[in-house]
Amino acid sequence: MTAFRTAFAALAFIAGSALSLPAAAQMVRGQNPQSVLAAMKAGGYSGATLSTDKGGDPMINAETNDTKFAVFFYNCKDNKDCATVQFYTAYKAEKPIALERINEWNNSRRFGRASLDKDNDPVIRMDVDLDDGGMPQALFIDNLEFWESVVVGFEKHIAS
Template sequence: MKNLRSALLILAVVVMFPMNALANELARGYSDNELIQILTTDGYTAVSQIEDGMIRIKIDGRSYILFNKPDGDLQLYYAITGVDISYVDVNEWNKTKRLSKAYLDNDNDPVLEADLLANGGISHKHVTEFFDIFLLSVSSFRDFILENDAS
């Protein structure tokens, strides 16, 4: 009986390992279509390609841009318009927050960006977690910007 349990346990591990390995398989990068598929599989429905290397994800009326760089790196971008924020406030954000960077663009609109480097390989899970964490950062960023809006 003990041998049968051991054999069943080993069989279960062997059967489950390939499924886990496939879900976490590392790639040097993904095509735009693969990224769209990863995001839609993760539940995001309004995902579209703007142009080569540029994907828009819309959630609750907000647009996020995913840049798919030629070297496989990914960059997420979010901007807020119609606010008056100083570079001092943006610097404060950058000093106190991790995993993203903020700046004022050419129109003085606050922008939040984050990068996922692909040089060590990335998986579907890396992509979805990168996007999920960025959404959390954007939520905090919006609150911060609106609290410091001088308009």
């Protein structure tokens, strides 16, 4: 009986320790949009809001450096249990942006895929895979910070 109590106490300690993990160690998962929102807020996006897109999938609206962007959830099953997210922002071009300029961005950078939308306005997007267990909150925040640098770089690129 003593061995049983010792094993039970050890299991209870492990379970209790797992429940008290610091926020930085929590996982961000596409299946849990609230975990994505919480990570964004922990990363300084206090104004981020969770809603749904036209198709009913989760979506987060946020802003970085005065640029509004969306976080779209993809590979969802019945508008939940999503596997991936995409950071996305679009611009209204003051002057036409040549397709060659967009291609130059795509050919010279690994992150941040650019294109022209149906109105020939530039858009930039970056995918993040959160399937198979997600990623630690600190790594997700690092991806957000990288997204910020992509947005700044793209804005400079299309302005020149």
